[in-house]
Amino acid sequence: MNLKPGGEQYMSLIIPKDYNPRLSIRETEEAIKYIRDTFQKEFGKEMNLERISAPLFVEKSSGLNDNLNGVERPVSFDILGIPKEEIEVVHSLAKWKRMALLEYGFSIGEGLYTNMNAIRRDEELDNLHSCYVDQWDWEKVIAKEDRTIDTLKSTVQTIFKIIKHMEHEVWYKYPQAVKKLPDEIHFITSQELLDRYPDKTPKERENLITKELGCVFLMKIGGALTNGKPHDGRAPDYDDWELNGDILFWFEPLQCALEISSMGIRVDEDTLVKQLKAENCLDRLKLPYHSQIVNKELPYTIGGGTYARNLDKGVAFGAMFNDSEDLMHQKNEYISKKQLFDATSIYLESLYTLCVEE
Numbered sequence: 001m002n003l004k005p006g007g008e009q010y011m012s013l014i015i016p017k018d019y020n021p022r023l024s025i026r027e028t029e030e031a032i033k034y035i036r037d038t039f040q041k042e043f044g045k046e047m048n049l050e051r052i053s054a055p056l057f058v059e060k061s062s063g064l065n066d067n068l069n070g071v072e073r074p075v076s077f078d079i080l081g082i083p084k085e086e087i088e089v090v091h092s093l094a095k096w097k098r099m100a101l102l103e104y105g106f107s108i109g110e111g112l113y114t115n116m117n118a119i120r121r122d123e124e125l126d127n128l129h130s131c132y133v134d135q136w137d138w139e140k141v142i143a144k145e146d147r148t149i150d151t152l153k154s155t156v157q158t159i160f161k162i163i164k165h166m167e168h169e170v171w172y173k174y175p176q177a178v179k180k181l182p183d184e185i186h187f188i189t190s191q192e193l194l195d196r197y198p199d200k201t202p203k204e205r206e207n208l209i210t211k212e213l214g215c216v217f218l219m220k221i222g223g224a225l226t227n228g229k230p231h232d233g234r235a236p237d238y239d240d241w242e243l244n245g246d247i248l249f250w251f252e253p254l255q256c257a258l259e260i261s262s263m264g265i266r267v268d269e270d271t272l273v274k275q276l277k278a279e280n281c282l283d284r285l286k287l288p289y290h291s292q293i294v295n296k297e298l299p300y301t302i303g304g305g306t307y308a309r310n311l312d313k314g315v316a317f318g319a320m321f322n323d324s325e326d327l328m329h330q331k332n333e334y335i336s337k338k339q340l341f342d343a344t345s346i347y348l349e350s351l352y353t354l355c356v357e358e
Contacts, residue, residue, distance in 0.1 A: 012126040054114040063287030066092040094238040097139035111140030139303030182214030190231035210257035219245035236275035239264035263304020
């Protein structure tokens, strides 16, 4: 816990007892860059996404800023060259990405990803949350008939596979800082979670199920449950509350669930009106973004934010050495006999260490 001079609390920060970061600050920065570069390349390829640049701020009158839980205040200012317009630093790009897919001419099955930076002034600061947001945002065009749970689950499985692949990539360069991730992801709805732990808070429920299963996709977030409350807040004008969720991994050092991705199939013309009505904000239908959805001018999409850079490394397979030609997962990928034998020796030693040594 950090305190201002005089003892006033301004941030909740936990340093686990006997915590060993494994990497120096400089090595950590190098590893972050490596993960960012590698992940976005693999993510774009597997998901058929193209990288584009994204804005840091938008005009308030556009309706493009993310309202998050509906109470967070955006950072706002004016610009000399745009009189009588309030400018807001983005909370996220959830709505902007859908507009971009239309403007850039993306077709069904195609999508975009971008490095999203934002400021969230009302964020509760701790080990996992910052007022400065730095994440990958992505969005993909789908057909209306693909707005289904099956589409959502299939996409989640693909993202999970990519994250698991990052175990391999990280191990190639940082074998001293590996941590094994679960082998599968489990699906559960927020109502099923409430039924399972009726006397626990939403965060306690997340921690309990994630600790038990290792990795879960918690579905259907935003609508009221049988206790009259939503599991967590979700803006009513981007995710369909019946077709969204969070990917959670158990994070042993902090003994809590770590959200790696928040994602969902976006609202269509019907669910937008339904969810705005539930939140008493039908006035948003007058905004350009919302009008385009109601008039069926925007594509149907699925998307989210992916925080895979938060993963605590991974244990893995692979055989890329410092003198290897970097053709990993590319055309004409190969390995020499010497590298194969060296890799086999590493595997044997690793298996012995994991399975035999105390």
